[in-house]
Structure formats: structure tokens, C-alpha cells
Amino acid sequence: xxxxxxxxxxxxxxxVGFVLRFSISLIHSYSNDELSAINRLQYHNFSDLLxxxxxxxxxxxxxxxxxxxxxxxxxxxxxxxxRFPFVILGVLSILLIYKIGLKxxxxxxxxxAAILLSFLYFPIMxxxxxxxxxxxxxxxxxxxxxxxxxxxxxxxSYKDAVLLGLGFAGAMYTHHFAFMFIGWMGISGLIFxxxxxxxxxxxxxxxxxxxxxxxIPITQFxxxxxxxxxxxxxxxxxxxxxxxxxxxxxxxxxxxxxxAVLMALVFNKRSNDKWSKMLTYxxxxxxxxxxxxxxxxxxxxxxxxxxxxLFALPFLFLILGFFMSKFLIPKAMMLVLSLMILTSTVYxxxxxxxxxxxxxxxxxxxxxxxxxxxxxxxxxTVYNLNNPNYMNFYANxxxxxxxxxxxxxxxxxxxxLREDLKVRTEEYLVIGYSARLTLPQVFETCLEFYPNIVxxxxxxxxxxxxxxxxxxxxIRLYQHLEARFPPIREKSNWVFNKELFVEGKIIKYPYNxxxxxxxxxxxxxxHFNLNDISDHNSKYIKVEVIASVNDDAQLTASFGAKRxxxxxxxxxxxxxxxxxxxxVMLIDAERAYFTFEIPKFIEDGDDLMISFWNRNPSxxxxxxxxxxxxxxxxxx
Numbered sequence: 001x002x003x004x005x006x007x008x009x010x011x012x013x014x015x016v017g018f019v020l021r022f023s024i025s026l027i028h029s030y031s032n033d034e035l036s037a038i039n040r041l042q043y044h045n046f047s048d049l050l051x052x053x054x055x056x057x058x059x060x061x062x063x064x065x066x067x068x069x070x071x072x073x074x075x076x077x078x079x080x081x082x083r084f085p086f087v088i089l090g091v092l093s094i095l096l097i098y099k100i101g102l103k104x105x106x107x108x109x110x111x112x113a114a115i116l117l118s119f120l121y122f123p124i125m126x127x128x129x130x131x132x133x134x135x136x137x138x139x140x141x142x143x144x145x146x147x148x149x150x151x152x153x154x155x156x157s158y159k160d161a162v163l164l165g166l167g168f169a170g171a172m173y174t175h176h177f178a179f180m181f182i183g184w185m186g187i188s189g190l191i192f193x194x195x196x197x198x199x200x201x202x203x204x205x206x207x208x209x210x211x212x213x214x215x216i217p218i219t220q221f222x223x224x225x226x227x228x229x230x231x232x233x234x235x236x237x238x239x240x241x242x243x244x245x246x247x248x249x250x251x252x253x254x255x256x257x258x259x260a261v262l263m264a265l266v267f268n269k270r271s272n273d274k275w276s277k278m279l280t281y282x283x284x285x286x287x288x289x290x291x292x293x294x295x296x297x298x299x300x301x302x303x304x305x306x307x308x309x310l311f312a313l314p315f316l317f318l319i320l321g322f323f324m325s326k327f328l329i330p331k332a333m334m335l336v337l338s339l340m341i342l343t344s345t346v347y348x349x350x351x352x353x354x355x356x357x358x359x360x361x362x363x364x365x366x367x368x369x370x371x372x373x374x375x376x377x378x379x380x381t382v383y384n385l386n387n388p389n390y391m392n393f394y395a396n397x398x399x400x401x402x403x404x405x406x407x408x409x410x411x412x413x414x415x416x417l418r419e420d421l422k423v424r425t426e427e428y429l430v431i432g433y434s435a436r437l438t439l440p441q442v443f444e445t446c447l448e449f450y451p452n453i454v455x456x457x458x459x460x461x462x463x464x465x466x467x468x469x470x471x472x473x474x475i476r477l478y479q480h481l482e483a484r485f486p487p488i489r490e491k492s493n494w495v496f497n498k499e500l501f502v503e504g505k506i507i508k509y510p511y512n513x514x515x516x517x518x519x520x521x522x523x524x525x526x527h528f529n530l531n532d533i534s535d536h537n538s539k540y541i542k543v544e545v546i547a548s549v550n551d552d553a554q555l556t557a558s559f560g561a562k563r564x565x566x567x568x569x570x571x572x573x574x575x576x577x578x579x580x581x582x583x584v585m586l587i588d589a590e591r592a593y594f595t596f597e598i599p600k601f602i603e604d605g606d607d608l609m610i611s612f613w614n615r616n617p618s619x620x621x622x623x624x625x626x627x628x629x630x631x632x633x634x635x636x
Contacts, residue, residue, distance in 0.1 A: 013094065013338075014091060014118070014121070015096055020351065021127050022091050023352070024352060025087050026079065029079065030393070033131050035065070035139070035389075037389055038082075039075065039078055040053035041068060045511045048505045050066075055221050055222065059175060059222055060132050060174075060567055063173030064132045067085075068082065082130050082359070083128060083130045086135065087127060087128065089127070089134045089419070090138075092138055093117065093123075093134070094114050094118045095114075095118050097314045097318065101318050101385075104149070105189045105276070106322075106325055107322070108325035109324075109325045111315060112317075112321030112325060115338050116321070117314055117317055121344075123246075123310060124138075125357075130175045131307075132175040133175070133308075136177070137312050137314075145167075146161075146204075147164055147185060150201060151201075152192070161204045162207060165207030167210055168205070168208030169233050177311065178287070178311050181270070188281070188288055191275075204374075227334075234569065234577050237404065247384055248318075250344045256340055264323055264325070265323060269380075281314040282318050284310045285314045285315045286311055289309075318360075329502045355623060358395060358435035360463045361394045363391065363462055366380070368398065371402070377427070378426055378428055379430055380430070381402065381403065381406070382405060382446065383432045383434075384433035384434075384436045385436060386401075386435060386436060390529055391404075391434070394418070409442060411439070415581075424449070427489065428454070428469075428471070429449075430467075432463050435461055435462070436561040438635075439595070440633065440636065442633045444595045446467055449466075450468055451470055454598065456475060458634050458635065477631060478632030479628045479630070483526055484628070485514075485626035487499075494526055496523050500523070500619075501515075513623060514624075515623075516612065517614060517619070518617055519617070522613055526610040528538060530598070536598055536630070539599065541559070542593055542594075542628075542629040543557055543593065543594045543628055544626070544627045545582060545586070545626050546623055546625045546626075548582060549587060549619070552618075552619045553583045553621055555581070555586065556580065557580055557611075559609070560576060560611075561608050562609070564608075568602065576601075582594065595631070612626075
């Protein structure tokens with residue numbers, strides 16, 4: 001109680017921070033990454049846990065996975081008990097950032113930094129998840145606390161060196177980027193080394209390395225694999241994107257914090273508090289590790305993603321806290337800032353909702369309910385997820401089992417799925433995905449054979465729908481006809497060669513058809529821009545083609561974009577385009593479709609183009625009609 005009375009502000013911050021983290025750990029179901037770790041706890045001996053649960057099944061160090069195995073033996077695998085240690089480490093991290101600010105800058109700096117770490121959505125969520133981020137944050141701050149003490153305090157001891165070594169080892173066993181961060185912390189801090197503190201630094205470094213030696217074979221194996229193959233190199237503005245993400249992706253909150261800093265500088269009541277070498281070191285820690293990660297992502301393998309920068313984020317908060325500590329009325333400022341952040345986190349970000357990352361339990365409830373209502377034997381289940389065990393983790397708790405007819409859909413599988421659905425006799429189809437990019441083409445493929453949407457929900461990074469061949473639909477798919485070919489009006493956005501129209505070539509279609517063959521294998525083209533599609537962010541485009549072809553025909557529909565006459569680049573820096581071969585559908589039914597979402601990197605004013613290409617000029621393609629729809633995206 002004496003601590004609470006003497007440190008009332010941080011006590012309140014710690015209490016609220018704990019309540020926020022603990023409450024959502026009970027409310028939120030497991031995320032994809034957590035279920036991956038839970039699934040890898042099935043191995044009963046230590047050797048299998050390391051070989052199959054860490055080396056083959058993960059790209060993280062073994063520390064968290066081994067801890068979770070031991071913890072599950074004692075407390076089970078439900079969300080609340082499993083996440084509790086991670087919540088506690090998240091709260092202890094708030095205390096550590098406060099102590100660092102209090103010791104090395106001033107009390108107000110520590111409080112402001114603690115407010116940011118305690119109340120912002122990003123650190124809250126990553127302190128909830130049973131993943132390496134909360135432990136990595138804790139061990140990084142623990143190492144920083146003792147390293148700063150050894151570097152700058154008048155009194156230091158061998159105990160400090162041992163605890164620093166344990167902090168180093170803890171970070172190294174928790175996450176590879178935490179390893180990189182404490183390595184950067186150690187190297188960059190050597191500029192402050194002298195004969196009084198060097199021996200303690202060496203003791204801590206040697207102890208950390210000795211403790212890490214048993215893990216070296218695992219690290220070597222993971223490095224040989226080559227890191228996260230799916231992770232793209234960071235864009236040039238990645239750091240700004242991360243800071244915006246860390247500040248709740250709220251323009252209002254960003255403006256408020258910048259305004260608070262500027263007001264504090266204008267109404268400076270602490271003129272004696274100058275920028276110090278300690279704050280410079282904090283800046284080196286945050287911006288330096290970003291630079292290291294950015295460079296390594298291009299010279300080695302991509303390593304930068306938002307969660308890993310959590311380990312360094314407290315040092316940016318300490319810098320912001322220093323500037324805000326100059327505010328004329330500090331307690332009023334702390335209260336206003338706390339209320340603004342909490343309001344943004346709880347309401348703007350929906351902390352207590354179910355829109356976090358990706359969902360499995362909620363989807364499992366839907367599928368189990370449909371199986372029981374309509375009969376499992378009468379439902380064909382197509383669901384794109386990383387592992388069926390993730391969904392059945394919940395179904396098994398209700399003494400149910402979900403049997404997936406398809407459980408992985410790759411980018412090229414829409415055509416294979418279509419061939420499969422052509423012969424299915426079940427009345428109902430479940431189609432959905434969790435935590436895997438699944439294009440609208442898959443959804444439209446299912447609707448071709450199961451056109452009635454009986455039930456379903458679009459979740460965050462997940463969707464699930466029950467479709468039927470004949471049952472009455474309860475969900476209507478909004479479609480708006482944007483364009484048709486041949487165009488009705490003389491002036492239109494279509495570009496084509498009138499001489500390629502042929503009359504009555506196909507008996508079934510006595511009106512004019514557009515022929516692609518010989519030297520004329522491209523077209524027609526439809527040009528438009530974002531402004532032509534109302535609310536384009538909530539829709540996808542569906543291109544529907546009716547055409548007559550021979551068995552050896554090859555027709556591709558494509559979508560691309562130009563900016564100032566030059567092809568728009570995708571995030572990998574390559575010319576952007578996407579397309580689909582239509583001949584199989586046209587041979588089957590003389591009708592084909594191509595769907596796509598307009599990418600986020602497309603800008604107003606870009607020239608967007610839908611076009612067609614006959615890849616086999618010797619086999620004529622007769623296009624009878626093309627319709628371009630904007631479709632309400634209830635899928636992703």
C-alpha cells in the first residue's frame with residue numbers, strides 16, 4: 001500500500017492496463033498464430049516438441065513454445081489460463097518503462113510513456129496473445145533497465161550483470177527480432193563503456209551467450225530455411241505506417257499527441273530538462289533497430305512486420321513522454337491524454353469486439369450449427385485455413401468434429417474447385433476462409449453451382465457462408481451493371497475495332513459477334529477510373545463474358561492500370577496486372593467470369609483497363625457480350 005500511495009498515478013495506470021489485457025484475454029477467441037502454437041503442443045516428449053513443434057513447425061525460438069507446453073500441463077489450453085502469463089508480462093513491461101523514465105529522465109516522462117504503452121490498442125493486443133511479443137517486450141525492457149544501470153549508474157554490482165545476462169538470454173530465447181534488438185542495444189551502448197563498467201558488460205554478454213548455446217542448432221536450422229518466405233520487404237514509408245498503426249490508426253489521436261508535444265514545448269515549465277545523451281540513446285535504440293531491420297530485409301531476408309517493433313516501441317514513447325513532460329499542468333494533461341487514448345482504443349478500435357486479426361471459434365459455431373440443422377451428409381464443406389485442427393480445437397470442445405472436403409485453397413485452385421463442384425450432388429455448400437487470402441473468384445465459383453446464399457457472416461479476416469442449389473436465399477448479393485459490350489451508345493469507355501464485328505457467324509447468336517483471330521487477337525478494352533465505381537473499397541469487380549469457342553481456344557481476361565501512361569507498380573515493384581483464362585468455362589457453357597478487387601495502391605486518376613487476349617490466333621473466339629458489374633463485397 002505504501003507503493004500505491006507514493007506512486008498513485010502509475011498504480012492506476014497498471015491497474016487499468018491489467019484490467020484491459022486480462023478482460024479481453026477471456027473474451028477473445030484464439031488467433032491463427034495462437035492456434036498454430038496450441039496445435040504444436042500435441043507432442044508429448046521434449047525431442048518431438050523441438051523437432052516438430054519448433055524446428056519444423058515454427059520460425060520462432062523455442063522458449064515460448066516450451067513454456068506453453070509446461071504451462072498447459074498445469075493449467076490446460078483454454079484462452080484465459082494460457083494467456084495469463086503473457087498478460088502479466090505485458091503489465092510488468094508497463095512498470096519497467098515507467099521505472100526507466102523515472103530513473104533516467106523524470107517522473108512525468110515515465111508516466112506519459114506508461115500511459116501510451118498501457119492504453120494503446122497495439123501493445124494491449126500483443127500483450128493478450130499467447131505469442132512471443134509480450135515476453136519479448138518484457139525481456140527487452142528488463143535488459144534495458146539493467147544495461148542502463150551498468151552504463152550510467154554510480155553504483156553497479158555483479159548482480160546487475162547477472163540479471164542483464166538473464167535479460168539478454170530471455171530475449172534471445174523468445175524472438176529472433178528481440179535477439180537482434182538486444183544485440184543492437186548492446187553494441188550501440190558500447191560507446192558509453194569505460195573501465196568502470198566494461199567488466200559487468202562482458203560478464204552479462206558471456207552469460208547470455210553461454211545460456212543460449214543449447215539453442216544454437218535450432219537457430220542454425222531456422223536460418224537455413226530462410227526466414228518468413230511470405231513476408232515482403234518493407235516499403236519506403238514503412239516506419240510511418242508502423243507509428244500510425246501503433247497510435248491506433250487514428251488521425252485524431254495522432255493530431256492530439258502532436259498538439260500536446262507542441263503545446264508542451266511552447267508552454268515549457270521545465271526549462272532545466274534539456275535533451276540528454278540518454279534520450280539520444282533512446283532514439284538510437286528505436287530508429288537504429290528499424291534501420292538495421294530495414295537494411296537486413298533487403299540484404300538478407302525480410303524481418304520487419306509491425307509486431308516485432310513492439311520491442312523497441314517503448315523508447316519512442318519515452319521520447320514523446322519527455323516532450324509532453326514539459327506541459328504546464330501535467331496532471332490535467334495526463335488525464336486528458338489517458339481518456340482520449342482509452343476512448344480511441346475501446347470505441348474506435350473496438351477493443352472488446354471480435355474484429356481482432358482472424359476468427360475461428362465464431363466460424364466453428366456457424367458450421368457446427370449448419371451441420372446439425374441441415375445434416376452433415378447433405379453439406380459439402382470448402383474452407384481455406386492453415387490447419388483443420390485450428391477449427392476443430394473449438395468443435396472438439398462441444399464433442400463435435402468438422403470434416404473439411406477442402407481445407408487449403410491455393411491461388412490457382414478456383415479452376416480445380418469448379419471441376420469438383422460440377423459433379424457434387426449435395427444440396428448445400430459451406431464456403432469460407434480464415435487467415436488465408438481467398439480471392440472473390442473462389443466465392444463466385446461456388447455461386448455458379450450453389451447460387452442461393454442461405455446464411456453466413458463476414459468476419460475480420462474470415463468469412464463463412466452456407467450456399468444452396470435450390471433453397472430460398474436470405475442474403476442478396478448486390479450487383480450494379482457498370483458497362484456492357486457491345487456498347488449501347490456510340491460514345492463509351494470501350495475501345496474496339498468495329499471491323500471485327502461479324503454478323504450471324506454463330507447460329508445460336510444471330511446478332512453481331514466480335515471476332516478475335518489471326519492478326520487481331522486483342523480487345524475489346526474497357527477503360528475506367530476509381531470515380532466511376534461508387535464506394536469502390538466495399539466492392540469487387542465481376543466481368544461476365546458470353547462467347548463461342550472451339551475446343552482448342554485460349555482466351556484470357558485481364559485487368560491492369562496505368563499512371564501518366566506508365567504501368568502502375570505493385571508492392572513488389574513489378575508492373576501490376578492480374579488475369580484469368582476463360583476457355584474451360586467457355587467450352588463448358590459458353591459463359592465465363594473473371595472477378596477481382598481493385599488494389600489499395602490504385603489511385604484516383606489512374607487509367608484502369610479490362611481487356612481480352614486470344615492466346616491461340618488460329619482458333620477464333622466470337623465474343624457475343626461482355627458485362628462489367630460492381631459487386632457488394634460480402635466476402636473479404
